[in-house]
Amino acid sequence: MSILGHNEPCIPLFCLAARQMAYTYTHPRPALTVDCVVFGFDAQTTLQVLLIQRKLTPYQGEWALPGGFVRLAESLEAAARRELREETGVEDVFLEQLYTFGQPDRDPRDRVVSVAYYALISLAGHPLQARTDAQDTAWFALDAVPPLAFDHHQILQAAIARLRGKVRYEPIGFELLPEKFTLTQLQKLYETILDQPLDKRNFRNKLLRMDLLVALDETQTGVAHRAARLYKFEPQRYEQLKQQGFNFEL
């Protein structure tokens, strides 16, 4: 646990650290962290964010985005993935850089610049994760997010805006669904993210016309009504179409 309250085992790389000492005098450096906005979706509930409760001051006891210091020998994305794994158990997810936040006063103690990432995962896949036992990690529906530490509320808003924008012209929505899903689940996902109702027939026609989904020979199970057909998104098919000038758009 670091002095700044982020979770990082202390394994300094001595040669790099020594080399840096000389430079530090001429150029005092901001601290560098990564923070992750993890979105989870489940057609039974809604779109949620993963938060952790801070154990250290400042903002002790408040909720915050998972994140921590960047090590000297790892890339920014690697740092984000490591923090995500260490703090929340989340692994192997869609992860993309969002924006870098660097207002001088965003951390009350020291200058800390943070590179924010956002991640997308299916809650149906990993239902509430192994970490739910830990009292300090929890999912919050987007309309019930508690006050957040630092400028994390601003980061969250930026992530929502990015997701809303990007989901319309890149097929990233599928990252929030299990591998096999129904068209109704997909529609509910889009309605939730875009915050507007969509017409069922138009939605289905449009998506199927794109030729990105393969219909499986399977149906939903465990529902108290007619079981819906399951579909799968084909990333390779998308790459192929994209090279032929196809543009995903919804």
Place this chain on the structure above:
Amino acid sequence: MSILGHNEPCIPLFCLAARQMAYTYTHPRPALTVDCVVFGFDAQTTLQVLLIQRKLTPYQGEWALPGGFVRLAESLEAAARRELREETGVEDVFLEQLYTFGQPDRDPRDRVVSVAYYALISLAGHPLQARTDAQDTAWFALDAVPPLAFDHHQILQAAIARLRGKVRYEPIGFELLPEKFTLTQLQKLYETILDQPLDKRNFRNKLLRMDLLVALDETQTGVAHRAARLYKFEPQRYEQLKQQGFNFEL
């Protein structure tokens, strides 16, 4: 001039620097810089980037993006604007954060993370700038960019991709033109950025239908043929329409 070869007067903030010393041991910090991709356009020529020639090792004598260290008390954007002013004389321009580059080996000497920005300016407005006298600052057409230092080529490519994407759904193209411009100049700008020919009548109809431009009672001067009407982009009008659900799109 810093040991890392970026241009920054050495004015350490001693109290912050001292406070940081204690943390440095537990958390050796990457150095943090900003780099700027400055795009300039002129309907007589084409889309260009502003580069500076490095005077220090490494990559001595090679071309690079303007940039330098972030100071402890300034925001990232302020650092980008300061470096731009100090190194190239460019001021008061459209500037937006692009992406943060942090591969551990992107600087051969030390870990340096760089927050990249891109800027848009009209060359007709500031024709080749006061700095053209300086031998170490120059504009390069995008299809004639020399080899660049560090990973600056990658940064440039990312900036081009961003510009190409964004120009289609936000009216940022006007930042590359003088305040008063002709529709032909605007069309040439879009053709250059999107790298495809556009139909003159369709282009004009579509833009004028958007109701974002005001026709001025002035025409071009100094051309050896019929002078074209001048137009002006109205940012307030855009904000107003946006709130009514209007989406710029080309």
Place this chain on the structure above:
DNA sequence: TCAAAAGTGTTGACGGTACACCCATGT
């Protein structure tokens, strides 16, 4: 008078939107 760019409308194709009913399944 010539060269060079400005300016202007119509048509056909396509995709978006709006809209309502029957079907399959589990309880």
Place this chain on the structure above:
DNA sequence: ACATGGGTGTACCGTCAACACTTTTGA
């Protein structure tokens, strides 16, 4: 048998794409 969501087609309308000639001006 009933409740719940699954699944399907068409008609209208607006927007995009293709396309060529006349006008103005300066040299």
